[in-house]
Amino acid sequence: MLSHKAKYALKALLYLAEQDENHISRTIEIADGANIPKKFLEQILLDLKRGRFVSSKQGKFGGYYLIKSKNDITLAEIHRLFDGAIALLPCASLNFYEPCSDCKTESECSLRQGLMLIRDKTLKAMEGITIASLVNK
Secondary structure (H helix, E strand, O other): OOOHHHHHHHHHHHHHHHOOOOOOEOHHHHHHHHOOOHHHHHHHHHHHHHOOOEEEEOOOOOEEEEOOOOOOOEHHHHHHHHHOOOOOOHHHOOOOOOOOOOOOOHHHOHHHHHHHHHHHHHHHHHHOOEHHHHHOO
């Protein structure tokens, strides 16, 4: 399952994606518009900024805006940023791989093979869903 943090990040990105291209959204505006608790949103926006999905402008008319196209932001990227691996076990992960200590040999582990199949199908689905595709629904 997605963490609350990942869910709120997606809601914030959806809110920003629905705004006019040059619009800069204040944190309170995003919180109210996307129904996200403000205390969580500030940290989430900083994480999205570090991940180079959004940027910010300081000052009286400051706020946040998308710097990566809504067509290029996928659910997989946001999941990995906030929740880590998409795979159900580290031995089946592409980006967070770790061998299992209780397996004799990975190549013969039927559990790992099944979990890699699940990972591949989940990853394909999550990479196929962009912020833009969700805005357009």
